[in-house]
Amino acid sequence: MLKAPLKPEEHLATAAGGLLIHRTKKSGLRMAAAMEHEIDGPERTSISTEAYPDFARTTVATVLKPGEKLRVVKILAYGWSSRRSFPALRDQVGAAIASAKFSGWDGLVREQRKYLDGFWDAADVQLEGDPEVQQAVRFALFHVLQAGARAEMRPIAAKGLTGPGYDGHVFWDTETFVLPVLTYTQPEAVTHGLRWRHATLDLARERAQTLGLKGAAFPWRTVRGHECSGYWPAGTAAFHIGADIADAVQRYVVATGDLDFEREVGLELLVDTARLWRSLGHHDRHGVFHIDGVTGPDEYTAVVNDNIYTNLMAQKNMIGAADAALRHPEQARRLGVDEEEAASWRDAAAAMHVPYDKELGVHQQCEEFTRLQEWDFAATPPSGYPLLLNYPYFDLYRKQVLKQADLVLAMHWRGDAFTPEQKARNFAYYEQRTVRDSSLSTCTQAVIAAEVGHLELAHDYLGEAALMDLHDIHNNTREGLHIAALAGAWLAVVAGLGGMRDHDGNLSFAPRLPSRINNMAFSMLWRGLRVRVDVQAHEVTYSLRNGGEGAKLDFLHHGEHVTVTSDTPLTLPIPALAPVGPPPRQPFGRAPARRMPDL
Template identity: 65%
Template structure:
């Protein structure tokens, strides 16, 4: 009856908030918004084994119900850490479309599987479009989500059930798409990265790094499950080719400027006249894409997203210079922008700018900042707000198979606390202006080893760990944004 339904719903939500709540002191707008966002992200993942988690979740008709790479890239990291069973359902749904992805790969003359840019039931629902058809990184986004699920949960049952096949088929795609040059470097040409204002380029750094991660994960998973790998036709020689491609991947670097070009030759493109277009945002409504493709103007973070998701591939100095370079050229015409910029600005020490971006990501729908909330909420930005706070100010990273935390709080926040699951344990993190405290909320047998502010620590149930943290000084001054694209002001 009604009372039973009410009780079960209350118990479910109590369990969710006990594992997922984020507390923000000092910014009541962000506090309200992050809980608003987490609820809708939870709701969007309901029954995800039967349907895709769409860009608008269950909230409106925007994008006609289509799902994009936003799901694996932005929504699943939050779900994996808080409601892992919902994330597993979403990955099982993706696996249920694998045969359609194989057909898509054959249509494009490639091996393995090519997952669609936009879809409802697994078929590609977009006509040819340079920013979509060539966005092969979608496949690595799926694979890396599979790998992240295994690492964070400590559970390899999903990998056995469907994850290994996803890893194998996406690895086969990359080997058929890339090639070695005469010097042995491995390149991927004719692709589009996350930035939709730059299309069909060679050696997009994000794509290359994610493809390499995909290939390494596939090879390692085949070693863990040799019989399954054999059943999928993987030979020792094929896995060796995956490892070789990943090891040899080419990552462009501009020695003169001291930054990574987003893709090969990007830093020699002409500069965009931001002064002339200061009243024309979003640019896609005022400019032909073919003009945007030729200039150094970004719709959303691309190289900066690579630094977040593939953090170990960059030095702190490179991160600082890259953030400075791309902040000046990113117009944030995509709702995927502010959350990523928040994370990386926090890492390089621009904490107030990071706070501005957290506020923008969190309030995108509650303040209708893109003037289109009537079409539905922006699920990736709402989930991205969780990442902006947890990865940005919490300093959470998964390096290899290890959890690391290196917090940084801006002056406007007095306390940040969040909860997450790691290997079945519930970890609570509390950050104040001078220290960080970790505690486990499960039984007496649980012990978690991690890197906290650069120090190896062990947290046991009933034995919390506290360490001081200090604010990092930025290596460079606060960067400026394109004319007319300062972050939305905080109160």
């Protein structure tokens, strides 16, 4: 099957083009490819096409005299589906070819330019002072757009469309890193990804039943909705994928106000994931709610009790499901949600356990994490990284060592659950134990480093996130780009240096710049408004670039309630940064490359 996975269904030749239609033997995916050529040459130009089951070829032959020209415009159209009929797919690519011929090359270019101008107007980031990172962030944004703009009811894979890594599988990082960026820059692309998740709900429900649970257990690793991971600790036990999907739904609805999507798609996703958490977790004899035997984002700490990231995201999931059921009572009744069930979600959320080490004054990534033996970083040679390829998982699971930011990620997406002092102490503690063997860690460390005042370190991590593939930092770019890490470069700028958050539906900014960045500007979409933020060393200007006369936006600036209107930009001072002490240390040999070299 792997040697010849495609079964030819039709091939034909036209005067200057051809058509091929194939179908995969196992999954039944049907693919059509059509081509046509516009050829302008001397009078005796010969054109012929031949088609066979697996290829079609157009041959152009002529003799050019001095000063004569041969111009060939090649038009290609592709279509695929697992559901549409053979004639429908053939007609699709035929219509695409006809439309392209009608528009012509110049028309296609104009259409593409219009689309890209609209994207960059809402998404561009400008950094003055670090041109390498400036270019890299735009490179990152372009590939995020390529991966998601034409998803069309399909998932955004970990490598996008750039390489064979992970065999095209999609993971939790799509909802946690990629969809947030698209929510604020290209929101219509988000609906396709979430509608695809919704289309796989029946499979997720079957998976939950297999595990003896209620609701929907979404796969950690998948192509079409089936669980494709055969390794429980870093696979099915990573139940947080359900809360990640729910978070993406809630974030999109809040940022866009699209209640129709919430009613038609989002509510059912929220309800089924909330049911999973209520089924997976339990109240102890003191009434405290626990979620045991799970793996959080950090795959070096597996099958644990009360992973903070999982618990806090599940908490938000259950509250969000109960709130959405109130907004859409008729649809909630159709899903079998009653007042008692919604109340049980709220009760579990209110009683959620959040592990905390009172002696050290830090939260625990999971219950008793701070009691585990420390990893011996001094005895770990550079050749020992990544640890998962050089040490047994058994040893990693029982030590204080992190593949990627976990609790720190919780402080980003659930920052409303921590005080500023807790964030600073937690960041310092876990920074010393995070080795960044995952490309998903760096951007999150940049976001929280900036929030707790370590701006130079945030800049260092921003550089690593943006240059992940351009510098081939993990030595695996040959397998494809790290789409989630590239999305993280935008997050490192906007959520990190820009301090953008949207907790509880309230948009806020707290921008500050590291020493090398002289000026920074970024744009984003929020409820139909194009918001621009221009940051300088001591002040920031907020403006709205659409919305018509009288449009306004209420938000927080460094904790202060302010309003900007479409009529007048709003310029505010940036409060002085309070003393934060020296930056935290990283494990031996694992510090990020400095963007501002020591003098």
